[in-house]
Amino acid sequence: MFQLRTRSPHELWLVIVDASASTRRHQALSDAKGLLAQLFDDAYRQRARLALMTASGAMPKWQVQGLKASSGLGYWLDGLGAGGGTPLLAALEEAGHWLAARQKRFPSEQQRLLVVTDGRLKDWSTLKPLDCPALLIDIERGPIRLGRSKVLAAQLQSEYQHIDEPRPL
Numbered sequence: 001m002f003q004l005r006t007r008s009p010h011e012l013w014l015v016i017v018d019a020s021a022s023t024r025r026h027q028a029l030s031d032a033k034g035l036l037a038q039l040f041d042d043a044y045r046q047r048a049r050l051a052l053m054t055a056s057g058a059m060p061k062w063q064v065q066g067l068k069a070s071s072g073l074g075y076w077l078d079g080l081g082a083g084g085g086t087p088l089l090a091a092l093e094e095a096g097h098w099l100a101a102r103q104k105r106f107p108s109e110q111q112r113l114l115v116v117t118d119g120r121l122k123d124w125s126t127l128k129p130l131d132c133p134a135l136l137i138d139i140e141r142g143p144i145r146l147g148r149s150k151v152l153a154a155q156l157q158s159e160y161q162h163i164d165e166p167r168p169l
Contacts, residue, residue, distance in 0.1 A: 011048040011110045012066060012102065014095055014132075015039065018117035018139075019056035020086035025118075026141035029082045031163055032116050035137065036077055039114065043069035049109075051098070052076075053091050055117075057084035060091035066102065086121050092156070096130045103131070113158070119149030127155040134158030 017036070023029040043050050050073070052063040063076060092115070099111055111132035118140035136158045138149035153160035 010106070010108075011046065011112065012051060012106075013039070013043055013048050013112050013114065014051040014053070014099060015114045016053045016055060016060075016088070016091050016095060016116070017080070018086060018088050018115075019054045019080060019082045020088075020118075020120070021056075021083050022086070022120040023118050023139060024082045028118055028139040028141050028163070029080070032137070032139045033077055033080060035163060036116070037074065040069055040073045040077070044071070051095075053095060054080070055086060055088040055091040056082060058087065060087050060094055065098070086117075088115075088117055088121060089124055089127070092127065092130070096128065099130060099132060115152075115156070115158070117149055117152070119152055120146060121148060121152075127152065129155070129157040136160050138162045 015036070017032070019029060048069060049066050050069045051065050054061050054063060095113070103109065103111065113130055113132055113134040115134065115136045116139060117136065119138060120140065134156055136149060136153040136156065138160065140146065140149060150160055
């Protein structure tokens with residue numbers, strides 16, 4: 001007897017990485033790379049699709065848009081450096097539009113958002129939450145912490161976790 005294979009809906013993990021100059025302090029970006037390497041490995045094993053955007057310089061940049069996770073991401077991660085400004089707000093806005101369009105194309109896809117940032121942004125207005133479960137990983141370190149990542153997480157209605165807190169993603 002033949003049985004139909006049931007497939008669970010695909011998952012898409014959208015990862016936004018703040019790679020601004022401030023993330024070089026106290027090995028923040030370096031440690032975030034370790035966390036991202038584990039995330040990419042998990043995505044590969046779970047056959048999730050990844051979208052990856054970096055926020056550095058003058059504007060955010062897409063690295064990958066909805067592709068299956070692969071070992072090639074390790075090479076990108078090795079070369080990831082920090083510098084320039086923090087276009088994180090522009091990245092979040094662009095990500096919101098992209099996710100909405102993708103949800104129309106793939107309505108059964110389960111979307112998740114991960115934002116990795118030190119929260120060192122200048123003034124911003126209230127943020128609109130994206131329409132998917134979200135987690136913000138705070139990579140701010142050092143003796144003086146501004147704590148803006150907690151405010152960002154609250155406005156995005158996302159979970160909050162500091163990179164030094166030992167719990168699974």
